[in-house]
Amino acid sequence: MGRYVARRLLQMIPVFIGSTLLIFCMMYALPGDPVAALYGEKKPDPAQILAIKHQLGLDLPLWHQYWNYLTGLFQGDFGTQIATQRPVADVIAQAFPVTIRLTLFAFVFTVVVGVLLGLVSGLFADKAFDRIVLVFTLLLISVPSFVLGYLFQYLFAFQLDWLTPTVQDSRDPGQLLLPAIVLAALSLAYVTRLTRTSVAENLRADYIRTAVAKGLPRRRVVGVHLLRNSLIPVVTFLGTDIGALMAGAVVTEGIFNVHGVGNTIFEALNRREGSTVVGIATLIVIVYLVASLLVDLLYAVLDPRIRYD
């Protein structure tokens, strides 16, 4: 298995270089000049623009800029923001912990509630509870997250007065609860549907009949034999979902004023801060890669027939 993991890790290198190069080129191709943007609508100063570009190496050809970026990256240097003159590493270090907390919250919520709902409705397929869950999940899938966000804000902050409408302190788990639930809502619906289908199908499988015939207690049949085998598609989904939760929270972060990765990358993109965008996107790519590796390893845990040698 060690060899398998090593091989997978080695495969990440070309993916990593390829994705950074792609994003780097995309940022380069976007119209608008980040240095000229420093002057807003006012008179740009050509002498100064040249000086700033020269200092940041933005006057070099694209390949040279990329080379400088990559070599800097391997020395732990993410570059410097053009307007704020802050190291990009600082900006990332500030945004990532917030997002990781939010994502973990959302993720745990998705897994616990989603799998539970899916399991129960799978066990009682086509009964009343299943129908209710179906309607509920359809609702979650079809309602856009900003509607849900404002709705929750209205309900819990203004009508019930339980929480402040926005996050005041992103280290307070109680305050992150609301944005986390909104963020998790869509994935929750998918996880529920996936689990439900998988459970309902596996319920009719031979090995379940065997387990029941062996006289195993119901708890063991459902908890170990049924659930473990039913989780494979769910785990696949969750693995890719982690990246989506991290990067795709722009709307939710905006509504609840959480200063996480989504907002940071959005602002950087608007200001054409290439190094910031590439830096964050690269980290998210890495998160995706690691998550998918974990998913593949988890397959073996869930299904003993799968081996990596």
Place this chain on the structure above:
Amino acid sequence: MRGAKTMKWSTLAAAVALAATACGGSGGDGDSASGKPAGYVSMFNGEPQHPLLPSNTNEKFGGYVIDALFTGLVGYDAKGGLIDMNAASVDTKDNKTWTVKLRKGWKFHDGTDVTAESYVKAWNWMANVKNKQANSYWFDDIEGYKDVHPEKGEPKKDEMSGLKVVDDHTFTIELSKPVPYFEYKLGYKTFTPLPESFYKDPKGFGQKPVGNGPYRFQKWTHNKLIQVEAVSGYKGSNKAKNKGIQFKNYSNLESAYQDALSGNLDLVDGVGPKDLPKRKADFGDRALDVPYAGTQSIVPVFYSKPFKDVDPKVIQGLSMAIDRKTITKTVLQGTRIPSKGFTPPQVKGYQKLDTDVLSYNPKKAKQYIKEGGGIPGNKIWIQYNADGGHKEWVTAVCNSITKATGVTCVGDSKPDFQTDLQARQNNKVKGMYRGGWLADYPLNVNFMQDLYKTGASTNYGRFSDKKVDELFEKGDHAGSLDASVKDYQKAEKELLKKMPAIPLWDYAANIVHGEDIDGVKVGFDGNVLVTDITVK
């Protein structure tokens, strides 16, 4: 089965590692205290785009903080008049050499005195091309600017020859040519003094500035808040009436609005489109719309197919085809005031123009366009940036034009402001573009010279007219400020005949504030005068 077991452990370890990074990172988030000290005012703001230096701040979020921390030589009153701040007097006989006398006893927040040297040295540093300050061009009137800021290459000198320290509290500014309204420019935020401590570590200063203004810098937690504290011994006329300000960082207006509504935030100086219709219901008389010196217009580009060699009458016709009153009331929810000229009423030199070009008159509009020879292709475009909430009114203006005159009008949306600006700079606008202009200093000159003078850097319409240029030139060489203002007033009347732009409406600051504060006033630039806010 053994393989599966080890795998279980490795996955577990990975999960633990992930969780650990999450916990370990929590220290980077800064202060946990979200409460504000008693007597402070919390207000909506965003992350400043630049380090906090007067010479490098040209956007609103940083501008608020700079204005709180620094006080320059002069300021402006509510009608666009000049008032002396740190200066006891600013005098000139020939508009070329200006003598500045400073008030005595002013101190920086680190305890050192504000002297003539604090100004002269700071300005020399700010203007120097090597220091790459975004506002350096403000010094280009001063004699010797070219030496410290050549168009190409290294600066020849470290000091501008036009700045001379006479004594501790007097210095003179010599300009390369007379500028009758130079004192107005001195009110811009880059003309501030810097303390001696600045030169030791300019970079660190940008994160922890020391000023001479009504507030002292307390802390900057990136992405969260900037806090400043009122200075008790401050000698200026704009002494703070509250104990301090918390500039809180919001990524959008909507979430700030919610916070203001629930009492977590004292003041928001902007309202998102979602909340505009209900702001009066939510806040009552605590929802204010205060007009300020900013205008929005649509600008024809004179190299484009529809407007090449156009008869100004056609543009006048288009202007009369726009129902400003209805659009500001309905689409813009009363947040704008229909324009009555090329300058807004809050600036010195505003005049009532006796004209019907800016009022809605579909019949006359049609007639004017016909008389002017019509528009080639009978179609115009209005370019705008889609990220600024302009789509609604551009569509409304287009509908109004089409309905009144039969000229096809379509919005030409660019994804963001950057793209929009680039198209303007590279002469790639198809017909018209959305122009917005906020006053740098409240004088009518500021609303004309940079926009409509031949070859001016922000004259993206590439408008060029001999008579207008002559009048501008005359105003720039007038013997006094008043004479200069008058010449520019004449120029404005001329502009109305030539129509380098179609003025649409003036801005108003849309403010909502909580019950705990009072005395919310707005300056000419649309910024809330934070020193005037009182806390109940």
